[in-house]
Amino acid sequence: MKTQIVDPSYPNCPVRNVIGRIGNKWSLLVLLTLNSSADPLRYKELEQRIPDISQRMLSVTLRDLEADGLVARRAYAEIPPRVEYALTTRAITLLPHLMALVGWAVDNIAGILADRQAYAQRAK
Numbered sequence: 001m002k003t004q005i006v007d008p009s010y011p012n013c014p015v016r017n018v019i020g021r022i023g024n025k026w027s028l029l030v031l032l033t034l035n036s037s038a039d040p041l042r043y044k045e046l047e048q049r050i051p052d053i054s055q056r057m058l059s060v061t062l063r064d065l066e067a068d069g070l071v072a073r074r075a076y077a078e079i080p081p082r083v084e085y086a087l088t089t090r091a092i093t094l095l096p097h098l099m100a101l102v103g104w105a106v107d108n109i110a111g112i113l114a115d116r117q118a119y120a121q122r123a124k
Contacts, residue, residue: 021068026053026061028098031070031087035095040074040084070094 010016022028033049034041041049047058062085065071070091076082087095 018068021064022070022094024061026050026057027065028101029053030058030061030065031091031094031098032102034071034085034087034091035098040072040086042082042084046085065091 022031029050030046033046036049037045043058043062046062047053047055050058053061062071062073066073069088072086072088074084074086076084
C-alpha cells in the first residue's frame with residue numbers, strides 16, 4: 001500500500017506529495033461522492049455510488065485519504081460493525097478547488113474529446 005508519495009529529488013515538494021495523492025481517478029471520485037451526501041457514508045454506500053471501483057481500490061483510497069487527513073473514519077462498536085466515512089475540515093477547504101476543476105472539465109470535455117479523436121486520426 002502506498003502511504004506517501006515522495007520524490008527523492010524533491011521530498012518536500014507539495015505538488016508531488018499532495019497532487020500526486022489526490023490527483024488519481026479514485027481519490028477525486030471518493031471526495032466528490034462524500035461531498036454529495038449530507039450525511040457520512042458507509043463503505044457499501046460508497047461502493048454503490050462508485051460502481052466501477054474495486055473493493056481493494058476503495059479500501060486503499062479511503063486509507064490514503066484518511067492518512068492525509070481528508071477523510072474521517074468512524075467505527076461504531078455494534079454488531080454487525082458499522083463504519084462511516086466523512087470529509088474532514090481540511091477536505092472541505094479543498095472542495096472549491098475540486099469543484100472548479102469539475103466545472104472546467106464539464107466546460108471543456110467536448111473539445112478535449114474532439115481533439116483526442118483528431119489526434120488519433122493524425123497518428124494513423
